[in-house]
Structure formats: C-alpha cells, structure tokens
Amino acid sequence: MRDFDAIILGAGAAGLMCALRAGQRGRRVLLLDHAAQAGSKILISGGGRCNFTNLHTAPDRFFSANPHFCKSALARYRPADFLGLVGRHRIAWHEKTLGQLFCDGSARQIVAMLLAECEAAGVTLRLGHRVTDIGRDTAYYLDTDHGRFTAPALVLATGGLSIPKMGATGLAHDTARRFGLPLTGIRPGLVPLTFEGEALALMRPLSGLSLPAVARAGRHAFPEAVLFTHRGLSGPAILQASSAWREGQALTLDLLPGEDATARLLAGKQARPRAEPRSLLAEMLPQRLAQALATAWLPAGILAAQTDRDLKRTGGQLNAWSLLPSGTEGYAKAEVTLGGVDTAALSSRDMQARAAPGLFVIGEAVDVTGWLGGYNFQWAWASGHVAGEAL
Known part of the structure; x- marks a missing residue:
C-alpha cells in the first residue's frame, strides 16, 4: 500500500494538467494509467500536430445538459493561459481557420511539455497499471496488478468511450456510478x-x-x-x-x-x-x-x-x-463521447462530487463536450486545472 495526497486516474490531457497543477501546489500526486504511454489521444490529434486549443473558446461552443456548468472553469483557465505554458516551453505554433491552434512540429511536443511539468512538480507517474478494484474506506483506494494505492482524493480522468483502439474504456462512468453519481445519456460525438x-x-x-x-x-x-x-x-x-x-x-x-x-x-x-x-x-x-x-x-x-x-x-x-x-x-470513429457524469452531481468550481467528498471528475468523462477544433482540449486543460487547484 502506497499513500498519496491525490490519485489521478488517467494520464490524458485532463489528467496530466490536473497532476501538474496539484504537484506544483506541493501535493503528493500519483498519476496512473493502464496504457503504456501518456497522452495517447494527444499524440494522434490534429493529424499528429495537436489542435491544442481554440482562440474563440466560449461556453456556447459546448454541448451539455447544463450549458452554464462549464463557464467557471473556462473563465479561470483560458486559451491564453495554455498558450503561456506552450510559450515557456518554446513550442512553435500557428493558427489555422476558425481560431484553431496547432503545433508547427509534433503533438509529441505537447505531451513532452506536460510530462516535464509533472516531473518538475514531483508527480509520480505509473503507466501500464491495470485497475482491478476501486473503493473507499478511510480513504480512496485503487487495487491494481501492481498493488494497492490510497489517497484522500481521487480524480477520474479516463475519458469516455471514443476510439476504443486507443484504450478507451467506460471506467470513469462505471466508477462514478459506484459512488452514486448519475450519468446523462451517452453517445458518440464528432462522428x-x-x-x-x-x-x-x-x-x-x-x-x-x-x-x-x-x-x-x-x-x-x-x-x-x-x-x-x-x-x-x-x-x-x-x-x-x-x-x-x-x-x-x-x-x-x-x-x-x-x-x-x-x-x-x-x-x-x-x-x-x-x-x-x-x-x-x-x-x-x-x-x-x-x-x-x-x-x-x-x-x-x-x-x-x-x-x-x-x-x-x-x-x-x-x-x-x-x-x-x-x-x-459509432465510438470507433467518434472523436469524443457526448454526455457523461451529470454536472448536477459536481461543483462547477472545482469538479468535486457533491455526494462523495474527495472524488473529482474532469475532462471528457463529464457531460461537457466541445465543438470540433480544439475546444475539447481547452475543456480538458480548464477542468483539470481547477481540480488541481482544489486537491
């Protein structure tokens, strides 16, 4: 058994952002994923150049049963904030049509940037760990094929069902249900x-x-x-x-x-x-x-x-x-999963479950889905960042 202040399940866009921000705040963070590499969907996005945000990000560019829910996170972590991070790592970028921003080089630069930030913040990254059980007694625990990990805070950042060949699963949805969080209707989007x-x-x-x-x-x-x-x-x-x-x-x-x-x-x-x-x-x-x-x-x-x-x-x-x-x-060709954890069950300020203190849900697993063109990455950065601020 290994103890942390927070366990973040899912080393994708939202999970990486959440981990680096919580680590920067001095938290002992475990970032865990069943995949062999972090940021798999980042790597294939934008034709390999990662459409990492959109300059026109606004709440009306997102689908949700509650269109107001995303406003708080998007207002507190804007495209300019992520661009500042990109600039500090000297990643060249360009704007295409409709406010879409891409790397001049490779999406690997974005993943490398996020991993470097996590390392600098002291985040513990564990890849290739298959989760066998999730629960809560005195703290949240994850049983994996590499042993048990515990923490008072657990962040669900494993995304939705889109692109199963990249390892997508319904783990976040299943775990949310286990802790009593309702789901909205789930279906393929951008498909x-x-x-x-x-x-x-x-x-x-x-x-x-x-x-x-x-x-x-x-x-x-x-x-x-x-x-x-x-x-x-x-x-x-x-x-x-x-x-x-x-x-x-x-x-x-x-x-x-x-x-x-x-x-x-x-x-x-x-x-x-x-x-x-x-x-x-x-x-x-x-x-x-x-x-x-x-x-x-x-x-x-x-x-x-x-x-x-x-x-x-x-x-x-x-x-x-x-x-x-x-x-x-279907999900095999869908870029995103529409629907997810009902926003009524979460705080819009920090993404924490109202009925399960210490449980957070971020990114694609939440019923917030952006338009095509970098909006879903911006939601991942924003929701991950505000959750990291609260851990």
Missing part, C-alpha cells in the same frame, strides 16, 4: 453519419468528394467542408452537426451557402436554354456531384424542357437538402 437506401446509393459513388457547405441539425448550423464517404457523410461540418443530431432527426445541407440556387437555375434557363442541367450545376458544384444531382432531381432534357417548378424545387434542395441519417459510425 461520421451513415445513410441507407436511395441516399446512400447517391452518396457512395461520390466517396472522397468534398465541398464547402452548411450542415444543420436542430438549431445548430456549421459552415465547413462536407465529405462524401462509402457509408454516408463526414468532414468537419458533418462531424460538428453529429453532436447536435439525434436519432430520427433530419439533417439539412446547404450545398451553396450564401447563394440563391433557385435564382441561378432560373437565370441559367433564360440565358442558356439549350444547355443541359448538369452543365449548369457543374458551374456551382463539383462535376461528379452536379451529374449525380441532375440525374436524381431533374427530368431528362435540356434546360428549356425543365419547368420552372422543377427548377425551383431543385434550387430549394440545393440550399436545404433534407436527409435522414440511419445512424453514426
């Missing part, structure tokens, strides 16, 4: 959408084709690229919309954002009556897509043979193509 029937028959031959569009699900609209796949739709706009989409709900695509598709079709008929519809559509859309939509949506024949009614209907579809997804590609 490609699948289709069946006629919709898939149209999409499958277009696999690999990408174009700018606006994807709408519920009250949310996301203007980014849409990618056709052999199973349906992906790309940033679809991944974003998937987090707002619910089973049985329609998804709407605007394939010509900022343009009046109906007006262009009617004007094209007047200007070039003998042209084929696919030729006119190809001036607005990628050629393969133009061909597919002309075949699917319009009668055969030149533009002069098309009724204004048919062209108006097609224009409406171009600006608001209503599709019914059959589902998602």
